[in-house]
Amino acid sequence: MTDAIKVAVRVRPLSKQERENGHSFAWNVQANCISPVDSRDSRYTLDHVFGPNWTTHRIYEATTQPLLHKVISGFNSTVFAYGQTSSGKTYTMRGTPEDAGLIPLAVNEIFALIESCQDREFLLRVSYMELYNEEVHDLLAPKQMKLPIHESRENGVYVCGLRE
Template identity: 45%
Template sequence: MEKISVAVRFRPPKYSAHAEVDSSYFSEGGAGLSREWRIDDTRISLLHRAVPVPGTSFAFDHVFDQTATNARIYGLLVRSLIRAAVDGFNGTAFAYGQTSSGKTFTMNGSCADPGIIPLAVRDIFDTAAEAADREFLIRVSYMEIYNEEINDLLTLGSEKLPIHESLERGVYVSGLQEEIVNNAEQVLELLQLGEENRHFGETNMNVRSSRSHTIFRMVY
């Protein structure tokens, strides 16, 4: 049975990093502006001078304010996908947002607050170890879509890879390398390698902005 859960996360305003901020309100664009988002449980509403703007109230499965940690988001949204994957179901965690909205932090995190990907990687190996009656061959791949072209982030020189479809494999990227992995540390090293091979550039909102979409895939 397919199930899609949609969540929105607010990042802390940069101008208020050292100030007390009501986590139910988030200004749009910075300090001094009169437009702000209000959080009501799982609904957000845009206000203009404290008055709701018609047609700008939206409901989600989850809404996370600036106090939410990556671990909390992972526990609510992704952990169940890992359990299902061990039982043979496909699962995807997808982050979408504009430049500097916090996608990379949510997915990769930091040493103090690991993101969804490192948390999922460790959970996958822990879950597989608990299934004593089965053996798993775990493979990983890491690709980017840059200027409408697919590049393999684990192998330099593997660029402009074609997409194919077959009855046996479904839709797949031809020539994309898959690495067999035995532990979480090995996967995290491959992720670091892939990050170093990505396309980055400076924008008006971010000095080091990822200029591509990436897909990290683990196969049991």
């Protein structure tokens, strides 16, 4: 089973410091389109565009939660965040103790789904990596070291040494 890649953008709220310094949003959000405030010519249409008032939980429900029944049925899924430093990737993926991110929300729901399937046995494998400055790091490893990316006919593209 192959599904199309879905692309979503989250416009983070302005920080307290940004608000105090009089900054304003650089992007206009309208439905599933985003455009720079200072340009009428550039407009990008995506699968999802989440404005600054969207909660992480609502973003989870729209993007990640729909993948979980496929995961429980044995299909692979990947969710990743991409963006510049301080753009909100870690907040969206990990969250805070008060506001869970996509990862803890998904993990909790996966285990709830597994518990509800008493007649089946599951093998769950998870990897957690970071790609930063063209280097891959295993975020589950006790010691961070650069991991090489390889490609083979049997495995396709994979990260050598990535923990599961």
